[in-house]
Structures are given as structure tokens and as C-alpha cells.
Amino acid sequence: PKPKPKPKPKPKPKPKPTKTMDSFISDLLDSPHFLPTAIPAVLFLGLLWFLRPRTKGGNSPPMVTSSPVCGIPLIGPMIEFGKSPVKMARRCYDDMGPIFTVPIVNQRLTFLIGPEAQEPFCKASDDKLSQPEVYGFMKPVFGPNVVYDATRKDRMVQFQSMANGLRVSRMKSYVAKIERETRIFLKDWGEEGEVDMLHALSDLTILTASRCLHGDDVRENLYREVSKLYHDLDQGVTPLSVFLPNAPTKAHARRNAARKEMIELFSKVIQNRRDHPDQKHSDGTDILSIFMDIVYKDGRKITNEEVTGLLIALLFAGQHTSHITSTWTSLFIATNPDVMRRVLEEQDAVFADDPDAPMDYDRVNQMELLHNCMKEALRLCPPLILLMRKAMKDVPVNIKGRKYTIPQGDIVMISPSVGMRLPEVFTDPETFDPDRFGPGREEHKSSPYAYLGFGGGMHSCMGQNFAFLQVKAILSVMFREYEIELIPKELPEIDYEAMVVGPKGDCRVRYKRRKGTTTK
DSSP: OOOOOOOOOOOOOOOOOOOOHHHHHHHHHHSTTHHHHHHHHHHHHHHHHHHSOOSTTSOOOOBOOOOSSOOSTTHHHHHHHHHOHHHHHHHHHHHHOSEEEEEETTEEEEEEOSHHHHHHHHHOOTTTEESTTTSGGGHHHHOTTSGGGSOHHHHHHHHHHHHHHTSHHHHHHHHHHHHHHHHHHHGGGOSEEEEEHHHHHHHHHHHHHIIIIIOHHHHHHHHHHHHHHHHHHHHTOOHHHHHOTTOOOHHHHHHHHHHHHHHHHHHHHHHHHHHOTTSOSSOSOSHHHHHHTOBOTTSOBOOHHHHHHHHHHHHHHHHHHHHHHHHHHHHHHHTOHHHHHHHHHHHHHHTSSOTTOOOOHHHHHTOHHHHHHHHHHHHHSOSOOOEEEEESSOEEEEETTEEEEEOTTOEEEEOHHHHTTOTTTSSSTTSOOGGGGSTTTOGGGSSTTSOOBTBOGGGSOTTHHHHHHHHHHHHHHHHHHEEEEESSSSOOEEOTTSSSOOEESOOEEEEEEOTTOOOO
């Protein structure tokens, strides 16, 4: 018999293809349940992360996790902070007290509000609360090894040179320069007219600064070039620059080109001064002359690039603050008839012996009411609304009898805009009242850190005396020459969206030459 044929084996079922990680992720992302599940999970994990004990003792500042602007935890505070850090800081102060932390993306911002809370910020050294760590985004503007990018030893030499340029002996010579520039500038105003005070005082401030800082040769021959390049540098500092200072934007490209041209321009000026020391380039009191002679502790001579960077840094520090402060001061005085009357009476008294006498350092110092008007304008409208440091180590603070520890790595902030409008510090804080600084009241002396118009402590602005001198000298000439009247019915709002905060809106004034005055 024939053998039976072997039955054909049944085909094995094909194995199901295993999913790769890419296909798994793709299916997960395509799932209609992914986003509704993932977003709350991420927010929850983020909330747990930020709410974790951040110091060994568990006494870190209270965390802001919610906001009336948006009900989503963590997202709400970020949106609120982006809209107005000043309004948010004030709300959190009212709700949580003088110390609190705001989580922004992967960073914690710890605020200190009020004189007692601001004290440790103002007194701490750089090894505890560091400036260079938070202002490093200015390196593309100032250049390498300048101010915040310099080593501590080099930075101290640079600051000492700046301080030498702002000594009383030099500032006495600046008064005549500022008066001269102001009178030349006002010649173009004529007998009467209208002018945008913010724009006018911006132009005048940079003219006077150039005369004092750069010297006669730069002011007379290169002012237009310097002014244009400074404008491009200034416009190259945007909110994006704080986080991505080298992002490939048009503003950053113009900034970089302007800085390169500025170095070339000042290198020629420096070389010409060194090649022709017998020629009269300036009267020798300008700060450029001081910077050119800097020698570091290790014997290195300063480079032309570093000299240029220091000049840019000084111009940045003074230009915005001075022209914004002079604008606010003039507008506040113009809208307060009684204050204007008293300011003019003070001017008459200062020049009583000779109404046509040139201004000098002593006369400027006698303008106490004008001084207090400027101080009050700075209290109400400080150009710098936030001052920052980075905690390089855990920082213990004691506020209202409670002990807190600011964790290492936090960005620590104070807000002059909030701190100087607290009713427990300044009486009727929303009102322009220059007499609050006068004899018998002196509200700014209630605490060493109640008034922060120029910062406070070891890092307070070293140019504040020059700023008072510059603004008072300009406004003294302007008020003696012209009657000033604000055209809009109300003062402009404060532009809290700007990098350096000034007036937002209509700053036009109507001016008319005072009887009996003539342009000198």
C-alpha cells in the first residue's frame, strides 16, 4: 500500500508587529484623551515642584501659585507678572506681606517690599546677592570685561575711576557746561510755542551728558554720530534681550553694528588725544580723560574697547533716568501752580544779587525746593521699577519678627515703585508733595531704606549727585526763561511696559518767554 501523504503543516500566524517608541508616542499624541490628561498632570507636578520645601528649615518665603488674572495655577502668576510686575507686586504685598516668591517658568523670583524687607537686599555683598549674575544680558551692549562682565578686581577699578570723574571738584566745572548747552538748546524755542517735553529733554540730556562725559572734541565734532549710535544701542535692549541677549533679531544686529562703530569712533578720538597731547581737546575734566588713564591692579592698561564700553555704560545709566526724571519733575511742577510759584520765588532768591549771573555749583545747591521736587518725582515715578540680584547662597532674613531663608538660586527683587508708595512709609503717597522731604517732616528718614530713588546701600547709584546737578541746572534755566503749561488736561500715565519706565501718552507743553528775559 502506498504511504499516506504527510499532512501539510498549518501556516504559522504572522506575529503582530511590535510598536516602536516613535509610533507609540505618535499614537499617544493623536489620542483625544492626551491633552486633557497631560496638561493637568504637568501643572500638578509643577505645583508640587515649586511647593517643595526649598530650605532645610522649611522657612522659605510663601509662594504665589494663583492669580485673579487667570485661574490656572502657576500659569496665572506668569500672565499677571507679564502684564504688570508693579501691580502684581503690590497685590501680593497686600495679600501675603513683605516677602513672597513668584514662580516664573523654571525660575523663582523672591520679592522684598517695604523698608525693613529691603534692608538685607541693600546691605548684602555680591557673594550673597550678586549683580553680575542678573545683569549679564548687558554684555553685548557694554562689551567684554566692562562692569558686570569684568572680574571683581577690574570692576572695582572701573567704578573707582567713575567715582573720581564725579567728584565735587569736577562737578563744579560741569555746571557752566550744562547751562551753556541748555541756553543754546532753548534758542530754537523762540518766544512761544509747543513742545513734547519728553523728547525735548531727552535731546537736551544727551547733549549735556556728551559735553561733560565725552569732552569738547567729541561734543563739537562727533555728537550726531554718537547720538545715532547710542539710539541703536538703546533700541537693542528689549525684553527678549534679558532672556536671549544674542537672539538673531534685527534690533540685536543693529545694536552689535552700533557698538562696533562706536569702538572705532572713540578709538580714533583716543588715539588722536594720545598722539597730540599738546593740542586742546577738552578742558581735561571730562570722564573720557579719566578712563583713558586706567591701569588695572595687575599692571594692564585699559583697552580702547573697554574705554568705549565704560562710556556707553555711563551714558546708559544717566540718559534714561535723567531725561525721564526731568520730564516728570517739570510736568508735576507745571500742574501744581503753588509749587511753581514757590520754585520761581526760590530762583529769584538764589539769583537775588545778580539775576543775570552765571550759574555755579553753590547756587544749584541752594535750590532746595527744586531738589525736593525732583526727589518727589523720583518717588512717584522711578525709571527703574525693579532692582535685581541673584542669591548665591541661602540668605536668612528677619521681617516683622519672623525668620525666613531665601534659597540659593532665587532671583531677589525689590520694587522702588511699590516700596515708595506705601502709606505706612509716606503720608498720602499718591500725592505730589515735595515738602514731605523738608524740615519738620523728612519722611524719607523714617528708615535708611524707605527712599529708593537711586537704589540704596553699597550698590546705590554713584551718579546721583551728578543727576541732581544736571536736572536742576536744566530746569532752573528753563523755568526762569519760560512760562510752562501742560496742554493735556491730565498728566500722562506711567509706561510700565517699557524697559526703563517713563511717561506714556501726551507730554506736550505750551511755553511762552517770561517778560524781561532774553536769550543769552
